Amino acid sequence: MSESHQAPADGRARLRADCASCFGLCCVALPFAASADFAVDKAAGTPCRNLLADFRCGIHASLREKGFPGCTVFDCHGAGQQVSQVTFAGRDWRTAPDSAGQMFQVFAVMRQLHELLWYLSEALTLPEARPVHGELRRALTEVERLTGEQAGTLAGLDVAALRARINPMLLRTSELVRATVPGRTKNRRGADLIGARLHRADLRGANLRGAYLIAADLTRADLRAADLIGADLRDADLSGADLTGSVFLTQPQVNAAKGDTATTLPGALERPAHWRT
Structure with a gap:
């Protein structure tokens, strides 16, 4: 992936x-429900229809094309x-x-x-x-x-x-x-920022714990040293954003977002294959 x-x-x-x-x-x-993330409903404890006898995914190479982007996240x-x-x-x-x-x-x-x-x-x-x-x-x-x-x-x-x-x-x-970021940093903990226009926003050292950033425009935003623990980044556009030194960002959060080759990530995280080149 x-x-x-x-x-x-x-x-x-x-x-x-x-x-x-x-x-x-x-x-x-x-479990998962039929939605933009999954093509079908599946109850907890029930094997996915794409699971093979050897526990591999039968459509791993084409999950997004087959309607299962949630699996890639x-x-x-x-x-x-x-x-x-x-x-x-x-x-x-x-x-x-x-x-x-x-x-x-x-x-x-x-x-x-x-x-x-x-x-x-x-x-x-x-x-x-x-x-x-x-x-x-x-x-x-x-x-x-x-x-x-x-x-x-x-x-x-x-x-x-x-x-x-x-x-x-x-x-x-x-x-x-x-505290290493100069000046007064933003406290947007748990904030509703769904679809927010934050292009080029200065969010250095911001507290974004648990913030709802679904489909937010964070293109070329400065998120250095920002706390992103639990932030919902589904479909957030991180193209060109700088997340160097951001803390408590996880791979699932990155996988759920959009980005490109200009997006900078903390060293422990991988650039998702579905991001723009």
Whole structure:
């Protein structure tokens, strides 16, 4: 789905989906509805009609053309192979159908844990966040331990409570990074910016946590050091935008947006193949 890209030197290198080591969990466990993103309805726990016997996608090379662009946006941060090969030790849901329900439940939990690992690993690469590096390392160690727990423990894990404990550290990280930007930065946390005209906007160091930027025009916008955790970038136009040093941006967010060769991304992220050349 993406062009080749040098893997990040930090712990995020292992937080990349390895579909060859997964039992097609995202193609079975997750539901989707017929829409612009998916050509058909599919219930949770039901295999996608395009899933092959060897757990590969039968239309992977033409997902967008076949009406499944939503599949090209999704990224499990490596949760699929962790559940398939570690939690369930290589036992797949087809040959061990009694474990299928629990496997799908654990996959949903593992995906959230791996997303937290992505954020924590990123924060530990940021020199501005040194004052909280100790807390971040302890949190990273805890989450890594949890990913290795037994299926029953993972299925009952209170991820919301875990997020609530970790979020203050990520907020502090964001504040420390954004404080390096001169002047007063914009606070658009959770803002409704759907379809907003932000061409060439100066959003350096902006707080855009959870902002709704669906179909926003961010062409040639300056998003350096902006906090984009949880921002909805579906169909946002990032052509020519500068996201150098932006924090907590993930591959699914980038995949959901539009861009071109002039868009600059943080080094750990890949330029989607569907972006304009």
